[in-house]
Amino acid sequence: MITKSKRIGELPPYLFVEIDKKKAKAIASGISIIDLGIGDPDLPTPQIIIERLCQEVQNPANHRYPAYNGSKEFRKGISDWYKKRFNVSLDPETEVLAVIGSKEGLAHLVWALVDPCDYTLIPDPAYPVYRIQTILSGGKVFNMPLFPENDFLPDLRMIPADILDKAKILFVNYPNNPTSAIAPIDFLKEVIEFGKRHNIVICSDNAYVETTYDGYVAPSILQIPGALDIAVEFYSFSKPFNMTGWRIGAAVGNKNVISKLSIIKTNTDSSQFTAIQHAALAGFTIADEFLVQMNNIYKERRDILVGGLNSLGWLVKKPKGSLYVWAPVPKGYNSVSFSTMLLEKAGVIVTPGVAYGSNGKDFVRMSLTTPKEQIREFIERLSDLNLGL
Ligand code: PMP
Secondary structure (H helix, E strand, O other), X not given: OOOOOHHHHOOOOOHHHHHXXXXXXXXXXXXXXXXXXXXXXXXXXXXXXXXXXHHXXXXXXXXXXXXXXXXXXXXXXHHHHHHHHHOOOOOOXXXXXXXXXXXXXXXXXXXXXXXXXXXXXXXXXXXXXXXXXXXXXXXXXEEEEOOHHHOOOOOHHHOOHHHHHHEEEEEEOOOOOOOOOOOOHHHHHHHHHHHHHHOOEEEEEOOOOOOEOOOOOOOOHHHOOOHHHOEEEEEEOOOOOOOOOOOOEEEEEOHHHHHHHHXXXXXXXXXXXXXXXXXXXXXXXXXXXXXXXHHHHHHHHHHHHHHHHHHOOOOOOOOOEOOEEEEEOOOOOOHHHHHHHHHHHHOEEOEEHHHHOHHHOOEEEEEOOOOHHHHHHHHHHHHHOOOOO
């Protein structure tokens, strides 16, 4: 008998496996599925990025192992983008590191900084990787609850002093997955001061920084004066450039943290294919028009979805950023019972909020990465259910 490691045994059950099973069953019974579950852009990667990949693949220099920290060209490209987009100056040699998607970088950051019994400070709900990797590394999670009445911003004053002494990383992620909340600049300032005061590394997961609506432009946490003393940020090409399959992003910020992350990565992977790194940079050359175009598409879908929900009496606000609508479940349900009912009775997949932490237990997440016709159909199916919302 092959036994799993104790480490794996510590992990909470993976809810998405259950959802996939239910989805497969629904498809087998002939139901046409509308999938608002995954946050995976449905539109193609821009042609200029694909063409650049085709050129880069022809270059034999790129067929060899990539540079551990990412190519010089890639690191300079990221540094130039941070200057142009956020007015943040980064040294490409020491303050920029290529990652194989931000998921990989976030996971390895935990391994670079957290010893057994150290704490990480994690919003609840949150993208599950922060929590899972803390558990795998033997660390402990301190949950910072996010409530609608606090605009889904954690209250840093509620973290006990003994936890602060043992805490190594505080994670923030705005525009947020799953709540779609955005953070005012004053909150980011407070986070940086807090990190410096308690010597806790601030990790800003900025996967949705380019995905915003209604004129809102999301900042980098590195814009806050002094942030480079204590913070790192993850930039991802996945969502803005429809590149989730390509696995490319960057860690930027405090050079001591970047160098520790680099040690783990050097001993674990050999960075991303250089051709992919260079192709991704082509995205920046069209970013000004392309991102506006993409955000207009998501905004139209958001308006159809939120407008439709509101017309049925399900009162939900329009998010200013991210790819999600985070909605409290109707009375009498929790996130799992509601999403199961939607799948079985209407063939619609939404993500139960509890997948992101116990504070998500009365919410579901709906993704905007589905064509508007299907979103309209979802509203019709929801209306037919007569939920008395
Ligand atoms: N952070 C958040 C908050 C996310 O939602 C995601 C993807 N769903 C990631 C990181 C990972 O993105 P990537 O494709 O860059 O690994």
